[in-house]
Amino acid sequence: MQPGMNNSLVAVDWGTSALRTALLGPAGEVLEERTSPRGILTVEAGAFPQVLQETCGDWLQDPAALCLVSGMAGSRNGWREAPYCPCPAGFTELAQALTWIEPGRIALVPGLTCENDGVPDVMRGEEVQVFGAMSLLGMQDGLFVLPGTHSKRVEVHEGRIRSFATFMSGECYALLKEHSILARTLPAEDGRMDEEAFKRGVRQAHQTGSLLRSAFSVRSLALFNRLSNEGMGSYLSGLVIGEELRLRDPAVHDVVLIGSETLTQRYALALQVLGVASRSLGSEAAWQGLWRLSQTLERA
Amino acid sequence: MQPGMNNSLVAVDWGTSALRTALLGPAGEVLEERTSPRGILTVEAGAFPQVLQETCGDWLQDPAALCLVSGMAGSRNGWREAPYCPCPAGFTELAQALTWIEPGRIALVPGLTCENDGVPDVMRGEEVQVFGAMSLLGMQDGLFVLPGTHSKRVEVHEGRIRSFATFMSGECYALLKEHSILARTLPAEDGRMDEEAFKRGVRQAHQTGSLLRSAFSVRSLALFNRLSNEGMGSYLSGLVIGEELRLRDPAVHDVVLIGSETLTQRYALALQVLGVASRSLGSEAAWQGLWRLSQTLERA
Numbered sequence: 001m002q003p004g005m006n007n008s009l010v011a012v013d014w015g016t017s018a019l020r021t022a023l024l025g026p027a028g029e030v031l032e033e034r035t036s037p038r039g040i041l042t043v044e045a046g047a048f049p050q051v052l053q054e055t056c057g058d059w060l061q062d063p064a065a066l067c068l069v070s071g072m073a074g075s076r077n078g079w080r081e082a083p084y085c086p087c088p089a090g091f092t093e094l095a096q097a098l099t100w101i102e103p104g105r106i107a108l109v110p111g112l113t114c115e116n117d118g119v120p121d122v123m124r125g126e127e128v129q130v131f132g133a134m135s136l137l138g139m140q141d142g143l144f145v146l147p148g149t150h151s152k153r154v155e156v157h158e159g160r161i162r163s164f165a166t167f168m169s170g171e172c173y174a175l176l177k178e179h180s181i182l183a184r185t186l187p188a189e190d191g192r193m194d195e196e197a198f199k200r201g202v203r204q205a206h207q208t209g210s211l212l213r214s215a216f217s218v219r220s221l222a223l224f225n226r227l228s229n230e231g232m233g234s235y236l237s238g239l240v241i242g243e244e245l246r247l248r249d250p251a252v253h254d255v256v257l258i259g260s261e262t263l264t265q266r267y268a269l270a271l272q273v274l275g276v277a278s279r280s281l282g283s284e285a286a287w288q289g290l291w292r293l294s295q296t297l298e299r300a
Numbered sequence: 301m302q303p304g305m306n307n308s309l310v311a312v313d314w315g316t317s318a319l320r321t322a323l324l325g326p327a328g329e330v331l332e333e334r335t336s337p338r339g340i341l342t343v344e345a346g347a348f349p350q351v352l353q354e355t356c357g358d359w360l361q362d363p364a365a366l367c368l369v370s371g372m373a374g375s376r377n378g379w380r381e382a383p384y385c386p387c388p389a390g391f392t393e394l395a396q397a398l399t400w401i402e403p404g405r406i407a408l409v410p411g412l413t414c415e416n417d418g419v420p421d422v423m424r425g426e427e428v429q430v431f432g433a434m435s436l437l438g439m440q441d442g443l444f445v446l447p448g449t450h451s452k453r454v455e456v457h458e459g460r461i462r463s464f465a466t467f468m469s470g471e472c473y474a475l476l477k478e479h480s481i482l483a484r485t486l487p488a489e490d491g492r493m494d495e496e497a498f499k500r501g502v503r504q505a506h507q508t509g510s511l512l513r514s515a516f517s518v519r520s521l522a523l524f525n526r527l528s529n530e531g532m533g534s535y536l537s538g539l540v541i542g543e544e545l546r547l548r549d550p551a552v553h554d555v556v557l558i559g560s561e562t563l564t565q566r567y568a569l570a571l572q573v574l575g576v577a578s579r580s581l582g583s584e585a586a587w588q589g590l591w592r593l594s595q596t597l598e599r600a
Contacts, residue, residue, distance in 0.1 A: 117507045119517040120524050150516065166516040168480065177477040179466065181450075207417045209547050212511060212540070214414075216450065216466040217419040222418050240512070247509050 001278075004083075007064040010056055013125055013283075014073035015039055019051070020283065023059045028291040032059075033283070040071075040078045048079035049216035066297075067106040068290045071125030073101065074108040084113035084122060090160035091131060095296040109293065114163045121166050123285070126152045129258045130161060132289025133281050137256065143249075144256045147263040151244055173240040176215055177233065185222045186232050195269065197231030201238020202245075202273045211243040241270045253277060260287045301400070307364040309597045311590040313425055313553040313583075315339050316371035319351070320583065328591040329385055332359075333583070340371075340378045348379035349401075366597075368405040368590045371425030373401065384422060387414035390460035391431060395596040409593065414463045421466050424427040426452045429461045429558045431459060432589025433581050437556065437593040443549075449474075451544055472494045476515055477533065485522045488533050495569065497531030499537020502545075502573045511543040553577060558585045 008031070010026040017039035023031045038051050052067075053061075061067060074082030082099035089112055098107040111124030130144045134156060143156040149170035155162045176182050208214035218236050221227035227235055245267075255271055257264040257280040264280035271278045308331070309324040317339035323331045338351050352360075352367075359365060374382030382399035389412055398407040411424030430444045434456060445455040449470035455462045476482050508514035518536050521527035527535055545567070554570055557564040557580040564580035571578045 087442055117504070119504065120520045120526070121516070122520050122523060165513055167510070167512045168515050169512055171480055172472075172512055172515075177448075179475055180471055181478050204417070204419065210467070210511070210543060212467045212469055212472055212543055213465055213547070215468050215472075216421070220420045220422055220466075225421060226420070243510060243512055247513070 003215055004107065007066065008059070008062055009291055010059045010065055010067040011287050012052070012056075012067060012069040012071075012073070013290075014069055014071040014078070014129070015125060015291070016072050019055060020286070021056045021059075022283075022287045023056070024291050028288065028295075030284070030287055036238075040073055040075070048073065057151065066104075066294055068098075068109055068127040068293060069101075069107065070109040070286065070290060074110060074124055074267055077178050078108075078110060082108040082110040086128075087112055087114035087164070088157070088160040088162045091293060091296040094127065094131070095158075095293055097138045097223045098297075109206075109290070112161060112164070114161075116163060122166060123152050123154075123166070123266060126154065126164075126258075127161060128289035128293065129281075129285040130154050130156065130289070132285040132287065133258055133290060134258055135292045136281065136288050137279070139256070142254065142256055143252050144258060145245075145267060147241075147257065147259045147267050148152060168246045169240050169244045172211070173237060176202060176240070180215075182215065182232075182236065185219055186236070187229050192230070192234075193266070194231040194234040197227065198234040198238040198266065198269065199273050200231075201235040201240075202242035203238075204235075204272045205239045205242025206246055206274065209246070211239060214243070215253045236280045238270065239265065241266060242273075245270055245274060245276075248276075254279075256281065258282070304522070306361070307366065309591055309594050310365055310367040311587050312352070312356075312367060312369040312371075312373070312469075313428070313586045313590075314371040314378070314414065315425060316341055316368055316372050317353060320586070321356045321359075322583075322587045322590050323356070324587060327589065328595075330584070330587055331552055335389065340373055340375070348373065360597040366404075366594055368398075368409055368593055368599060369401075369407065370409040370428040370586065374410060377425055378408075380408060382408040382410040384413035385410045387412055387464070388460040388462045389427070389595060390456070391596040393460075394431070395593055398597075409590070412461060412464070414461075415463055416463060421464060422453050423464060423466070425452075426454065426464075426558075427461060428589035428593065429581075429585040430454050430456065430589070431592060432587065433460065433556055433558055435583065435592045436585065436588050437579065439556070444554050444558060445545075447541075447557065447559045447568060449569050453544075453548075467544045469540050469544045472511070473537060476540070477536060479517075482515065482518045482532075482536065485519055486536070487529050491528070492534075493566070494528075494531040494534035497527065497536040498538040498566065498569065499573050500531075500534040501540075502542035502570045503538075504535075505539045505542025506546055506559055506574065509537060509546070514539050537566065538570065541566060543577075545570055546572060548576075554579075554594045557583065558582070 010206045011022045013020040019036045019038045073079045097110045145278040146152040151167040151169045154164040313320040313323045319336045320337045373379045397410045409571040440459045448451045451467040454464040
């Protein structure tokens with residue numbers, strides 16, 4: 001029996017801080033989703049099978065179910081190391097490079113690696129989301145941005161990921177906000193978004209050309225009462241996201257965003273300021289990517 | 301009697317974390333230097349006169365001695381707020397904008413403010429060092445870089461500071477090194493400098509064009525064993541300093557560095573990689589600046 005054929009798929013996106021799972025039907029439809037805080041950092045070596053059982057053991061009782069696991073579970077500190085697949089890579093390359101935990105039954109999807117300006121870059125999990133988004137949107141070429149602690153910018157050409165780059169945007173925002181001199185100026189997080197302040201930050205980042213320099217403007221604007229207390233967090237967020245989006249091919253006029261609604265909304269707004277259109281997708285991208293991968297296996 | 305004429309000058313550079321003082325003779329010669337950890341953050345409101353007495357009360361016993369104080373002592377949280385002097389500013393503008401604590405006897409030197417790309421910038425203390433360096437080197441025009449937690453880049457034209465910019469380089473380096481994901485990869489600080497790794501960082505920063513992106517290369521290079529453990533701190537330092545120096549007028553071929561020997565050596569090396577010559581000065585710049593300012597007062 002070919003794995004997964006006309007059977008259910010247990011799709012697992014196992015990241016650093018969260019474990020997200022979904023049960024997909026034979027046509028790729030999402031039957032159920034479950035999220036747990038058991039990211040790989042909370043799982044001891046050897047305990048991965050047990051945690052997976054605890055989260056979706058009932059789904060795995062179906063002897064014909066295939067289980068595909070993407071994300072950091074395939075890293076050195078995860079379930080087992082699944083060697084990176086080099087770019088350019090599409091469904092075929094990814095399907096050929098699976099690391100099988102139980103042959104025909106449970107597999108780890110490898111991450112990708114590429115080389116930019118003489119340095120390597122890596123990702124694990126985002127490649128599946130990009131492939132899923134391509135499938136959902138019927139795209140073979142385009143630019144994909146996956147915002148987060150370590151944002152990924154992914155370039156797709158003729159159905160394959162050609163190259164990508166990591167930006168430490170989410171992490172740098174948190175560092176500046178919580179640990180730098182700006183922390184003294186910034187009010188406690190209230191989660192609200194001040195759109196005008198955010199857009200001002202995006203424009204400033206574009207004009208200044210380096211976050212090392214633009215970041216100090218949070219302090220100097222505050223010193224002269226030219227930035228409201230309420231707007232400071234949003235302004236800083238705009239500076240950081242604006243800095244990430246500053247370096248881009250001017251020929252790109254359309255970007256696909258994949259991530260949480262809070263983040264993709266901010267990136268969409270920043271892109272709008274820069275005159276770039278965008279579409280956004282959420283968790284459905286990962287499920288679609290894993291399902292399409294299972295279909296590729298069938299055809300293999 | 302004109303203040304300071306043919307008399308000694310008590311020169312004080314009162315920063316956030318340190319209090320540096322010097323006794324200068326009538327020709328500007330440094331007779332004695334004293335440094336204390338009593339930066340303004342350690343001084344309670346109202347205790348500034350007492351701390352100054354404790355540090356150099358003997359020098360101030362000379363009834364004809366003039367005392368000029370530059371740095372953060374003139375900030376809102378310092379001895380008394382000395383309003384910023386707008387750019388362009390030279391010795392004359394600075395001398396006219398002193399805030400006298402005791403008329404003719406003790407004065408706070410104001411900091412400078414300027415406007416770049418629609419945002420204000422500020423500095424306190426660095427302006428005196430730049431004026432001192434101009435005097436020591438006989439320069440009326442040039443670019444000055446003062447490395448530190450918040451680096452300053454200062455443009456001088458016809459003997460006056462035309463504009464300047466702040467880069468949060470020292471602070472961002474410390475944040476990335478101690479609080480980011482890179483902290484897991486970086487070995488504990490041993491203070492040693494790996495010149496080749498540092499220069500590689502400078503070149504990488506230049507090529508990549510954003511620290512948000514280049515910073516992740518510390519991790520990815522380490523992952524593939526393409527950067528030695530010992531070189532990681534120096535490589536990251538090169539990325540940050542290289543990012544600060546990336547944005548500059550290509551017509552500038554000579555920079556004056558003012559600061560501690562450790563930092564000016566790193567910046568000089570980074571500038572060398574970028575094909576820019578440099579000269580370096582240390583604490584003598586502040587003393588010379590304050591002395592020249594006292595001479596300007598005499599002539600006023």
